[in-house]
Each structure stands twice: as structure tokens, then as C-alpha cells.
Amino acid sequence: MNHRSENTLLVVMGVAGCGKSSLGQWCAQALGVPLLEGDDFHSAGNILKMRSGSPLSDEDRAEWLDTLAAQLQSHGGGVVLTCSALRRRYRDRLRAAAPGLRFVFLDLTQEQARARVAARPAHVFPVSLVASQFETLEDPREEPGVLRLDATRELAALGEEVARWVRGSEVVQ
Numbered sequence: 001m002n003h004r005s006e007n008t009l010l011v012v013m014g015v016a017g018c019g020k021s022s023l024g025q026w027c028a029q030a031l032g033v034p035l036l037e038g039d040d041f042h043s044a045g046n047i048l049k050m051r052s053g054s055p056l057s058d059e060d061r062a063e064w065l066d067t068l069a070a071q072l073q074s075h076g077g078g079v080v081l082t083c084s085a086l087r088r089r090y091r092d093r094l095r096a097a098a099p100g101l102r103f104v105f106l107d108l109t110q111e112q113a114r115a116r117v118a119a120r121p122a123h124v125f126p127v128s129l130v131a132s133q134f135e136t137l138e139d140p141r142e143e144p145g146v147l148r149l150d151a152t153r154e155l156a157a158l159g160e161e162v163a164r165w166v167r168g169s170e171v172v173q
Helices: 020-031 044-052 060-075 088-097 109-116 129-136 153-167
Strands: 007-011 035-037 079-082 100-109 145-150
Touching: 007 020, 007 088, 020 035, 020 060, 020 079, 020 100, 020 153, 060 088, 079 153, 088 153, 100 153, 145 153
Parallel strands: 007 079, 007 100, 035 079, 100 145
Antiparallel strands: none
């Protein structure tokens, strides 16, 4: 697509294993904007907690979300951020920091997520935590600025749909 989309602020969200990183990379390259991997901004304590098999609490995520919000603000010219953004209040925190922020929700079943996470053993997130993500997830489909996609579709098809959505919703100023 190679379509430079200045001011595009996009979060690719969903549970572990849904394909946030893959689609995020695709979109960032296609839109000509930087990619920020949300996992790169977790504190050492959060990483240790996840590696040990303990789910993060709202309190654990608070500093992380503040950091991500600051990153969105500093990339006002456009950015793609990968972030689980499981609860509505997490998404609202990011929206408050970056007006016009849009979310791509990669949706899949718990069984599909478990299989994908199990296939990447070197990742910080263990398969034992997948169920806790589904327990935490608040479906964003009724929120403004959210595109829901079936995460089991081919990456290129997902990316092209995101690109059409972004192009179709850009506002000329």
C-alpha cells in the first residue's frame, strides 16, 4: 500500500497471541509511520510477574499505560502502537492522550490464542496467562473508532482492510 498517513494514530489490540506485532509491523510499514511495541515499555517488575505466570493487575498496568499515553503524545505525526488494551478504561486512557486514536481489535477464541502462544516459547508471556486475558477483556466493538477483525485471517488481508479503513476515515483539514 505504501500510503503515508500523517497523523494516523492506531492501536492494534487484543489478547496475547492474536497477532498484534505482525499486523502492527505491516500497518506501520504500509502507512509510513513508526511502530511502537507496547511490550517494550513494560517495567522489569511486570515482565518478571508475567514470566512467573502471574497476571498483571490494573495497578501493574497503570504506569505502563501512562508511558504508552506519553509515547502516543510524542508521536503526533502518526504511529502504530501494539497494546493489549483489554479494558475500556485502558483504551479511554490512551484516547484521552491522543484525540482521534483508533483501535484495531484482533479477535480470536481462547483456544486459538492458547495454541498461538504455545507456539512461541521464547516470548515473555506464558500460555498459562491466556485465560486471564480473556477474563479481563472488555469487548470494544461498540466503542467509537474501533475496527474488529478476525485474527485468523491472512496477514495481508487484515492489513489491507486496516488500510482501507484508515484511508476511508482520514479527514482532510
